[in-house]
Amino acid sequence: MSYLILKRSFRRLISSSSSIHFQNPSFKSQCHHFCSSHLKNTIQASGYHSFWKRCRGSVLFSANYLKISSFGPSERFFGSGAAVELSSSDGLTVEGIIAKQWPIVEESVSDWKSHASSIAQSIHLIKKRLKWKKLEVRLAILSSQLEKPDLWDDPIHAGKINREHGSLVNKVKAIKVYEQELFEHIDMIKLAREENDPNMESESMKALASMRKSIKEKELEALLAGEHDSCSCFIEVQAGAGGTESMDWASMVMQMYKMWAQHRGYRVTVVDVMPGEMAGIKRATIKVDGEYAFGYAKAEVGVHRLVRISPFDSGKRRHTSFAAVAVIPILDDGATTHFQINESDLRVERMRAGGAGGQHVNTTESAVRITHIPTGISASCQNERSQHQNKASAMSVLQSRLDQLEIVRHAQANAQHTQSLNDISWGNQIRSYVLHPYRMVKDLRTNYEVSDPDSVLEGDLDAFIFSFLSASMDKDEDDL
Amino acid sequence: MKLSFAPSSFASIITPIFTQSKIHTRPISYSSISTRPTSLKPKTPLFLRPPTYSTTVSELQKWHNWAQTLASSVGSTFLESDNGPTSENLKREVVWLLEDVLENPKSNLIDNCGFNDGGDFVKLRVELGDLYVLWKQRVEERRPFQYVVGCEHWRDLVLSVEEGVLIPRPETEKIVDLVSDIIEGNEMLKEGLWADLGTGSGALAIGIGRVLGSNGRVIASDLSDIAVRVASFNVQRYNLQDKIVIRQGSWFEPLKEAEGELAGLVSNPPYIPSGHISGLQAEVAKYEPRLALDGGEDGMGDLLQLCTGAASMLRPGGYFAFETNGEDQCKFLLNHMETKTKGVFYDLKIVSDFAGIQRFVTGFKVK
Ligand SMILES: C[S@@+](CC[C@H](N)C(=O)[O-])C[C@H]1O[C@@H](n2cnc3c(N)ncnc32)[C@H](O)[C@@H]1O
Numbered sequence: 001m002s003y004l005i006l007k008r009s010f011r012r013l014i015s016s017s018s019s020i021h022f023q024n025p026s027f028k029s030q031c032h033h034f035c036s037s038h039l040k041n042t043i044q045a046s047g048y049h050s051f052w053k054r055c056r057g058s059v060l061f062s063a064n065y066l067k068i069s070s071f072g073p074s075e076r077f078f079g080s081g082a083a084v085e086l087s088s089s090d091g092l093t094v095e096g097i098i099a100k101q102w103p104i105v106e107e108s109v110s111d112w113k114s115h116a117s118s119i120a121q122s123i124h125l126i127k128k129r130l131k132w133k134k135l136e137v138r139l140a141i142l143s144s145q146l147e148k149p150d151l152w153d154d155p156i157h158a159g160k161i162n163r164e165h166g167s168l169v170n171k172v173k174a175i176k177v178y179e180q181e182l183f184e185h186i187d188m189i190k191l192a193r194e195e196n197d198p199n200m201e202s203e204s205m206k207a208l209a210s211m212r213k214s215i216k217e218k219e220l221e222a223l224l225a226g227e228h229d230s231c232s233c234f235i236e237v238q239a240g241a242g243g244t245e246s247m248d249w250a251s252m253v254m255q256m257y258k259m260w261a262q263h264r265g266y267r268v269t270v271v272d273v274m275p276g277e278m279a280g281i282k283r284a285t286i287k288v289d290g291e292y293a294f295g296y297a298k299a300e301v302g303v304h305r306l307v308r309i310s311p312f313d314s315g316k317r318r319h320t321s322f323a324a325v326a327v328i329p330i331l332d333d334g335a336t337t338h339f340q341i342n343e344s345d346l347r348v349e350r351m352r353a354g355g356a357g358g359q360h361v362n363t364t365e366s367a368v369r370i371t372h373i374p375t376g377i378s379a380s381c382q383n384e385r386s387q388h389q390n391k392a393s394a395m396s397v398l399q400s401r402l403d404q405l406e407i408v409r410h411a412q413a414n415a416q417h418t419q420s421l422n423d424i425s426w427g428n429q430i431r432s433y434v435l436h437p438y439r440m441v442k443d444l445r446t447n448y449e450v451s452d453p454d455s456v457l458e459g460d461l462d463a464f465i466f467s468f469l470s471a472s473m474d475k476d477e478d479d480l
Numbered sequence: 481m482k483l484s485f486a487p488s489s490f491a492s493i494i495t496p497i498f499t500q501s502k503i504h505t506r507p508i509s510y511s512s513i514s515t516r517p518t519s520l521k522p523k524t525p526l527f528l529r530p531p532t533y534s535t536t537v538s539e540l541q542k543w544h545n546w547a548q549t550l551a552s553s554v555g556s557t558f559l560e561s562d563n564g565p566t567s568e569n570l571k572r573e574v575v576w577l578l579e580d581v582l583e584n585p586k587s588n589l590i591d592n593c594g595f596n597d598g599g600d601f602v603k604l605r606v607e608l609g610d611l612y613v614l615w616k617q618r619v620e621e622r623r624p625f626q627y628v629v630g631c632e633h634w635r636d637l638v639l640s641v642e643e644g645v646l647i648p649r650p651e652t653e654k655i656v657d658l659v660s661d662i663i664e665g666n667e668m669l670k671e672g673l674w675a676d677l678g679t680g681s682g683a684l685a686i687g688i689g690r691v692l693g694s695n696g697r698v699i700a701s702d703l704s705d706i707a708v709r710v711a712s713f714n715v716q717r718y719n720l721q722d723k724i725v726i727r728q729g730s731w732f733e734p735l736k737e738a739e740g741e742l743a744g745l746v747s748n749p750p751y752i753p754s755g756h757i758s759g760l761q762a763e764v765a766k767y768e769p770r771l772a773l774d775g776g777e778d779g780m781g782d783l784l785q786l787c788t789g790a791a792s793m794l795r796p797g798g799y800f801a802f803e804t805n806g807e808d809q810c811k812f813l814l815n816h817m818e819t820k821t822k823g824v825f826y827d828l829k830i831v832s833d834f835a836g837i838q839r840f841v842t843g844f845k846v847k
Contacts, residue, residue, distance in 0.1 A: 275568055350650075350834040355563050356806060357835055358651050359752055359773050362624050362763040364576070365569050366650040368834060385576060385633030387650035387834070 088183040094120045112189050115208040119182050122215040129222040129473045139168045223469040228329040229295030238283045238421050240322030245310045247280030250323040253304055254284050259459030266290035270383050294329040299465040301327050302430030309436050326421040328400045339402035347371045370394045377401050446471045522713040523642045525630030531583035531603035547574045547615045562761040573625045580629045581605045622762035639681045639714050644706035646772035648683035651833045652748050655801050656687035662799050671695040672743025677731050682711030684746050689724045698724045701734045732789045742793045748803040749782035751775040779805050791824045794845040807838040
């Protein structure tokens with residue numbers, strides 16, 4: 001029985017499975033991989049017979065079995081944590097494809113080598129962004145810990161290990177599924193050519209092209225793979241030295257982030273503002289609610305510099321001012337790095353309370369400051385309409401600031417992005433906004449620049465954020 | 481712990497009795513922006529009115545700029561003259577006023593830094609012209625912001641207020657915290673009958689009603705008929721009418737039948753010495769009811785009356801918390817209770833507010 005017929009029956013098998021409706025839409029492709037990975041093994045080992053039986057089995061069996069079989073690939077490939085290098089039937093690997101340096105042409109051109117080359121590069125990039133080697137080492141450590149019989153004696157620790165393991169396994173799995181799919185399509189195209197089947201070839205070519213597009217999108221997602229990236233966050237801005245001009249700059253920066261966040265569909269609330277005497281702000285904190293707010297905003301940490309003719313200078317001279325930006329993740333309740341706050345360690349104070357208070361005074365100002373006495377860290381809020389709400393809001397800022405301390409203490413991956421305002425040195429300039437004598441915004445870390453400062457100040461920041469995130473994640477070849 | 485209410489009297493206390501109040505005979509000229517309490521029905525706070533008016537974003541923008549400029553013109557003059565609001569306070573109030581009158585305040589239309597562009601229409605809960613009048617009243621006539629919008633945010637509540645009813649103060653929020661801590665693990669207090677005397681807007685009664693257990697009840701009293709109406713309105717808005725009754729009358733008089741049965745008693749009675757009232761900031765002196773502020777010559781008249789009442793009204797083990805004018809009144813009261821009503825109370829304490837001022841006196845009736 002020829003290899004060709006085998007492939008054909010396999011194809012029929014796969015298409016027939018689509019007539020069965022499964023809860024899990026990814027099942028079909030999973031089954032596809034499952035079967036095709038067996039394909040190679042079985043041709044060499046036990047021949048067609050056992051392969052056929054298995055494939056048919058997986059389709060004809062009940063949905064229960066199918067559910068189980070959809071876990072098949074992950075167990076086979078990743079259960080042990082071992083890095084099995086996947087390849088096409090003629091031994092082509094991802095690294096192999098990259099080494100061939102096939103030119104990458106437009107997506108619309110039906111050139112499988114171009115598609116394959118682009119996909120291989122995406123896989124390579126995503127692995128790098130996920131810090132693949134470290135990830136595999138970590139996964140091996142976690143797997144061995146999970147096997148310890150006394151693990152669940154400490155359920156909190158065990159839960160933490162279990163969660164982290166699960167999330168790493170998912171990441172590895174996703175990449176392996178891509179690799180598998182890539183080789184699958186390559187094999188099919190080669191086969192179609194041998195067999196002279198243009199339909200089959202164009203079908204696989206299309207699949208390859210669409211895969212190329214979808215994995216390109218995953219490159220961006222992989223930029224936000226840090227432990228806290230998916231969290232909401234606080235963004236804090238503080239004016240540098242230089243009086244009203246830099247306080248005005250600080251409020252422009254804050255406005256830029258508000259607009260950026262709103263465009264992205266995040267909910268923005270002002271938590272704490274210390275206004276300048278004449279204009280602008282000395283310091284302010286906003287809360288940005290939504291998925292990946294921290295992941296993106298962390299790219300903005302550092303000092304932002306403005307050069308312009310100051311509207312506050314009657315002499316119309318050029319001024320340079322600075323504003324520092326800090327970003328603090330708001331950890332989920334389930335997070336493991338939560339700082340445990342003792343009620344008795346807190347001091348709550350009413351701010352700006354003059355005079356006798358109580359019935360003597362009518363005021364809408366009910367700002368409070370909460371200080372965590374042992375660390376000296378404090379937070380305040382005055383923008384809510386009741387003292388109770390100001391207290392609750394200040395408390396959530398305080399919790400996040402203390403969590404941040406904990407993150408830094410644990411020296412986690414994102415620690416460099418979670419400096420508090422006090423830790424940011426004014427020398428750490430990350431971006432320069434020039435309104436005069438020429439107009440330009442330039443990121444000093446990536447050299448990315450645009451010539452339209454207005455759009456940037458209106459919140460058009462994504463290009464800066466992405467270029468920084470990719471530059472900072474892609475620089476290290478070692479990570480792969 | 482066994483609950484030992486006499487069921488009959490408890491039930492009669494809990495049945496709402498809305499005392500007939502004097503009918504105003506003069507013609508009612510009720511305007512949405514009237515500053516005088518002329519209506520029998522409590523006024524509807526702005527944020528609860530239907531959004532039946534509309535204007536353009538640019539017209540509203542104009543109002544906003546005007547309102548901010550008016551706020552800026554104040555600088556710190558009010559602060560210096562009578563400890564009144566600063567520009568900064570007033571500017572924040574502009575944002576809140578908009579929040580209350582806009583149909584969709586959480587849209588991106590406004591944030592604390594101003595407006596986004598747009599020539600679209602927006603729906604308002606008052607006419608744009610009235611919005612000008614309201615803000616003028618706030619800044620030029622020093623009408624309290626809370627009377628302008630008809631509500632005060634207090635703890636997690638939004639309470640309706642109007643002229644004739646004291647605007648609840650942030651300091652007073654703490655009494656609910658104290659009660660909430662005290663009833664923790666004490667079934668008798670948690671499921672018992674509480675009283676809030678001089679309830680005003682009903683703030684303490686509602687705050688406490690929401691922390692008590694499912695059998696806990698609150699009776700609140702006030703001498704002022706406007707207070708009784710406003711408090712009843714607020715109780716209903718929070719759907720607590722089965723848990724809280726409001727009665728009109730002087731201090732303990734409307735709850736005589738609960739003598740010796742109160743599990744808890746709270747009050748923020750008038751405590752300002754009569755002579756001080758005219759010197760208070762304009763928002764208070766010109767607009768808030770004297771009945772709610774004036775505590776007699778030394779400000780202690782009502783507090784002392786409440787102390788005496790507490791001795792007979794509380795059941796053994798019952799808890800009380802009173803708000804005072806500050807350190808002197810706290811100490812005086814504590815000393816009074818330790819000497820004049822010796823052996824009646826225990827665990828007497830002075831508790832400070834968040835500004836560090838000794839504000840509350842608390843204690844328990846002996847068991
Ligand atoms: C300072 S206000 C407190 C209002 C409310 N409990 C609060 O904290 O916002 C004092 C209240 O006591 C009421 N009051 C004054 N004299 C009274 C009396 N003799 N009997 C009952 N209530 C009285 C006033 O009408 C006013 O509502």
